[in-house]
Amino acid sequence: AQTVTQSQPEMSVQEAETVTLSCTYDTSESDYYLFWYKQPPSRQMILVIRQEAYKQQNATENRFSVNFQKAAKSFSLKISDSQLGDAAMYFCALGRGSQGNLIFGKGTKLSVKP
Amino acid sequence: SAVISQKPSRDICQRGTSLTIQCQVDSQVTMMFWYRQQPGQSLTLIATANQGSEATYESGFVIDKFPISRPNLTFSTLTVSNMSPEDSSIYLCSVVRGTEEGNTIYFGEGSWLTVV
Numbered sequence: 371a372q373t374v375t376q377s378q379p380e381m382s383v384q385e386a387e388t389v390t391l392s393c394t395y396d397t398s399e400s401d402y403y404l405f406w407y408k409q410p411p412s413r414q415m416i417l418v419i420r421q422e423a424y425k426q427q428n429a430t431e432n433r434f435s436v437n438f439q440k441a442a443k444s445f446s447l448k449i450s451d452s453q454l455g456d457a458a459m460y461f462c463a464l465g466r467g468s469q470g471n472l473i474f475g476k477g478t479k480l481s482v483k484p
Numbered sequence: 485s486a487v488i489s490q491k492p493s494r495d496i497c498q499r500g501t502s503l504t505i506q507c508q509v510d511s512q513v514t515m516m517f518w519y520r521q522q523p524g525q526s527l528t529l530i531a532t533a534n535q536g537s538e539a540t541y542e543s544g545f546v547i548d549k550f551p552i553s554r555p556n557l558t559f560s561t562l563t564v565s566n567m568s569p570e571d572s573s574i575y576l577c578s579v580v581r582g583t584e585e586g587n588t589i590y591f592g593e594g595s596w597l598t599v600v
Contacts, residue, residue, distance in 0.1 A: 403587060413574050415527075415591035422586050461526060463589075470515050470580035470589050474526040 372397045374464050376475035383452045384483050390437075391447045391478045393462030402466050404438070404445045409459040409477075418460070421445065449480075457482045486510060486581045488592035496598045502565045505595045507577035512557035514580070518550070521574040521594075530575075533560045567599045 373396045383389035395404065406418040421429045421438050429436050433453075437446045449456055459479050463472040487510035497503050507516060518530040530550055531539040539552040553561045564571050574594045580587050 405589065407591075413521075413594045413596060415576060415578075415594070417588065417590065420586075420588055463527075465587070465589060470517050470578065470587070471529050471532060472517075472527070472578075472589060474528075476526045 372399070372464055372466075372473045374462055374473050374475040376462055376478050378478045379476070380479045380481070382481045382483060383449070383456075385452055385454060387452055388448060388450045389452055389480065391449070391460050391462075391480065393445045393447070393475055395443050395445060395462070395464045395473075397443075397464060397466075399466050402464060404436075405463040405465065405472065406434070406436070406445075406447045407461045407463060408456075409461060410457075415461070419447065452482050454482050454484060456480060486513075486579055486590040488577060488579060488590060490577060490592035490595050492595055493593060494596040494598075496600060497564075497567050499568060499599055501567055502563055503567065503597060504561050504563045505575050505577075505597075507560045507562070507592055509558045509579055514557070516554065516560045517578045518552065518560070518562045519576045519578065519591075521576065523572065527576065530562070564597065567597075569599045572597060572599045 375394045402423045404421045408416045419431045433450045435448045459477045461477045462475040465472045489508045491506045516533045519527040521527045530545045531541045533539045533552045533554040535554045551563045574596045576594045578591045
């Protein structure tokens with residue numbers, strides 16, 4: 371069975387500082403993808419960043435980057451220069467190969483303090 | 485990216501009634517997915533909707549409760565039948581969009597249902 375674990379229900383960061391959100395997963399698949407989604411109060415799921423399991427290089431997207439440790443099955447999200455608009459729920463998700471069905475973690479609520 | 489429109493965005497429903505949620509995608513996709521997000525919870529996959537075949541339901545979800553239609557490659561509907569307060573949730577559709585970098589999964593804006 372595939373699982374995704376986010377061990378931090380809530381996190382807080384000062385504006386302009388850096389924060390790291392943790393995610394671990396378990397899968398027996400060799401071909402999979404990992405995602406971080408942001409869900410603001412509007413409830414829309416916004417893709418933040420994605421990582422293919424076969425790629426060793428960590429994905430980056432502007433202020434967002436991941437630390438993908440395949441052997442440890444860890445996929446953390448680093449947000450640099452945090453902004454007030456980054457405040458939201460962040461979900462880590464695991465997807466299989468070409469399939470679109472995702473397994474989600476329970477989420478981490480990020481607060482950004484001015 | 486993908487443009488995915490869902491209707492309704494929000495509704496208040498009476499217990500015992502049924503509501504159909506629509507999902508429209510800006511281009512053809514092979515598979516569409518329906519998720520449920522109960523209050524304060526994460527997302528759970530309800531079913532996979534393929535055009536021209538029956539939807540595939542996840543454990544704990546049945547067709548009688550959540551009938552799905554997929555009449556073409558850009559549209560799908562999810563019906564929540566005989567609603568009870570426990571069905572109060574956000575329902576989201578999603579699609580897979582292939583790119584040079586691989587598959588990416590996009591979500592609609594969600595349909596927030598409250599059953600009273």
